[in-house]
Amino acid sequence: MVTNVTSTSASSQQQQAAQTGSAQENRSLSSDFNTFIRMLTTQAKYQDPLEPLDSSEYAAQLAQFSMVEQQTKTNDMLTALVEKLGATDMAKLSSWIDKQARAVAPANFVGAPVTVSPAPLAAADKAYLVVRDAQGEIVDRYQVPVSAEPVVWTGKESDGSEREHGLYSFTIQSYKADELLLDEAAAVYHTVREAQVENGEVILILDGGQAILASMVTAVRANS
Structure with a gap:
């Protein structure tokens, strides 16, 4: 029997925490990005006509601008991907509930x-x-x-x-x-009462309290 498993609620809390941290980091990057744009615009507007900004320095700042912009877009994409994967994992877990799974494990009579x-x-x-x-x-x-x-x-x-x-x-x-x-x-055949995640593995809790890996299941059918 498998023990020391983590419930889907704990996994959900971890996902929410990760998404919150990602959102905070993204807001910080976005703020830095906007600040950088204002600074670059102000610098170009008030530069000395007799000593204009060196072209190589200007090119370097434009490169920095591009990197910040790309990082912001990448973070947006990663946040969307994490949210999508989280929703998919929860849907997969919930699909096990109240199904009858065939596996080698003691049956609850x-x-x-x-x-x-x-x-x-x-x-x-x-x-x-x-x-x-x-x-x-x-x-x-x-x-x-x-x-x-x-x-x-x-x-x-x-x-x-x-x-x-x-x-x-x-x-x-x-x-x-x-x-x-x-x-x-x-x-x-066992009735599945709960699905959990531990170290990337899906663990099924059966009606008698037995715990098995989802990979042990050889067939699934509707609960009669």
């Missing part, structure tokens, strides 16, 4: 059946779904088809009663001639 996506070995002639509780104890094990078709774990005891609510993990055991070839974690 609260009474509803859990959809499991098995991936048994093609060479296997038998496959079993193994269910473990939060303590790692096996609570269920039964044979499933040697296929990638989804299977459903109902969460029911043998007498039909409902198992204890909580986190359960799933593995698929692949057998051939009674020999265990592979015991591999199986992906399940």
Whole structure:
């Protein structure tokens, strides 16, 4: 499980702070730019006709003028880009909320059946779904088809009663001639409750409090 994540609200505050600093810097540059123009105009207006401004010095001041102007325009463009990217990132994060994401992670059983996506070995002639509780104890094990078709774990005891609510993990055991070839974690669908950003990575908080990287998700579907 991933910990120490930064929420989208904290990320938004950091963006706002960065934009505020950029705006203040831009206002400062704009003020310097206007001051420079007034000084250059005044200097040209009141120069001594008998000792006019040296052409090389004038060219240097014009070059400075061009640099200040370009810096002001660049800052305007950067500010607009930051605002656009910030809006895009927030839109991407919000698109995860209340979706069902398929990933290898413990499922939060609260009474509803859990959809499991098995991936048994093609060479296997038998496959079993193994269910473990939060303590790692096996609570269920039964044979499933040697296929990638989804299977459903109902969460029911043998007498039909409902198992204890909580986190359960799933593995698929692949057998051939009674020999265990592979015991591999199986992906399940989880409802996404929150999306966060940490060091440039999108982290999804699932309905049971589990945290996974968005890069671990192999499928997304609408919440039924």
